[in-house]
Amino acid sequence: MERRQLGSYEVIALADTVQSYPATAVYPAAEDALAAYAAYLDATGAVALNFASFLLIGSGLTVLVDTGWGPEFDGQLPAEMKAAGVDPASVDVVTFTHLHGDHTGWNFDRGTGARFFANARYLVPRLDWEHYAAQQPPSGSFERDMRPLEASGRLELIDGGHVLAPGLTAVPTPGHTPGHTSFAIDSGGTRGFVLGDVVLTRIDAERPELDCSFDWDHAIAHATREATIARLAADQSLVGASHLPAPGFGRFRVEAGRSSWQPA
Numbered sequence: 001m002e003r004r005q006l007g008s009y010e011v012i013a014l015a016d017t018v019q020s021y022p023a024t025a026v027y028p029a030a031e032d033a034l035a036a037y038a039a040y041l042d043a044t045g046a047v048a049l050n051f052a053s054f055l056l057i058g059s060g061l062t063v064l065v066d067t068g069w070g071p072e073f074d075g076q077l078p079a080e081m082k083a084a085g086v087d088p089a090s091v092d093v094v095t096f097t098h099l100h101g102d103h104t105g106w107n108f109d110r111g112t113g114a115r116f117f118a119n120a121r122y123l124v125p126r127l128d129w130e131h132y133a134a135q136q137p138p139s140g141s142f143e144r145d146m147r148p149l150e151a152s153g154r155l156e157l158i159d160g161g162h163v164l165a166p167g168l169t170a171v172p173t174p175g176h177t178p179g180h181t182s183f184a185i186d187s188g189g190t191r192g193f194v195l196g197d198v199v200l201t202r203i204d205a206e207r208p209e210l211d212c213s214f215d216w217d218h219a220i221a222h223a224t225r226e227a228t229i230a231r232l233a234a235d236q237s238l239v240g241a242s243h244l245p246a247p248g249f250g251r252f253r254v255e256a257g258r259s260s261w262q263p264a
């Protein structure tokens, strides 16, 4: 759990868990390129992914972006929220960068079936809802974590440009999934950006043209990754990233045409 202040918003990074994946599985077409990134891998050639959610507290609202992998993966989101002094019942809005299962895991209590964030509205990117609601066969995490929201009366579908609160806006960043959405903060002359999975690791921060096996559409993902890195490097937004090393705060730098992730 780590906090940063961005204008009138407090941004709190919550780490649910960490898992390692062979880099050759994440970037299957890039075996040669990976040799240059040994510093970002462990001795077995695996890259460790953090699984972060971000709390945004400001404008009279407590907003949670993404709800982690959940209890099946020894998720620590409830403990992290407790450490931050934030009661799940006080969360006003739960929203999602996208609907992969590592971002929706704590929506419901597995024991009681109750919504874990009992009083929240759930704002869901429309294009991801439409994609996963129609998928055959259905994704297990969508049926478990998302589908039951339909009957709860708490589900609201949002589009790019949706203003959640003054200074907090949804930005379409498609490619990882059809409706992938980031959240831009603009407050008191400072900028922040909850990135989601536009950039997954320090490797694709430096090589945004690499195909990542978790991306839905490689061409769209490349274009979004390159444009987003350029935008965030230019305005020096403080970025909260889902899977970069904990706590996941950093900035992008572009120097002599080369991009990189700088933890901050």
Ligand SMILES: [Zn+2]
Pocket (backbone or CB within 6 Å): 100, 102, 103, 197, 242, 243
């Ligand atoms: Zn993810």
